[in-house]
Amino acid sequence: MPFANFKTPEGALSKTQxxxxxxxxxxxxxxxxxEAVRPYTMVLIEEVKDxxxxxxxxxxxxxxxxxxx
Known part of the structure; x- marks a missing residue:
């Protein structure tokens, strides 16, 4: 299962982004x-507090x- 983890500053991205x-x-x-990996791909966006x-x-x-x- 492909997995991506993005860490961004809290409030820096909108829901749409x-x-x-x-x-x-x-x-x-x-x-x-x-294409077989699409249903198993996990993307996690974590917001880090200032x-x-x-x-x-x-x-x-x-x-x-x-x-x-």
């Missing part, structure tokens, strides 16, 4: 592995202007 990620990821797996991730010793918070409306 998340649905698009699910559809496009499923289509990509079906293209690579064949301050719950960082890089190079810097903790991130998403600016309000970047959040999905």
């Amino acid at each position: 998340k649905e698009e990620i699910v559809h496009r990821t499923t289509a990509m797996f079906a293209e690579y592995f064949g 301050g719950g991730y960082g890089r190079a010793d810097e903790v991130y918070e998403v600016p309000e202007a970047w959040r999905a409306g």
Whole structure:
């Protein structure tokens, strides 16, 4: 079973954007592995709270202007 796990900042993506990620990821797996994997493909989108991730010793918070409306 193909499995994809996306971690995004909380509130950064709209419901429509998340649905698009699910559809496009499923289509990509079906293209690579064949249509037989489509019903078994799992796509998980996890939202990480502000301050719950960082890089190079810097903790991130998403600016309000970047959040999905």
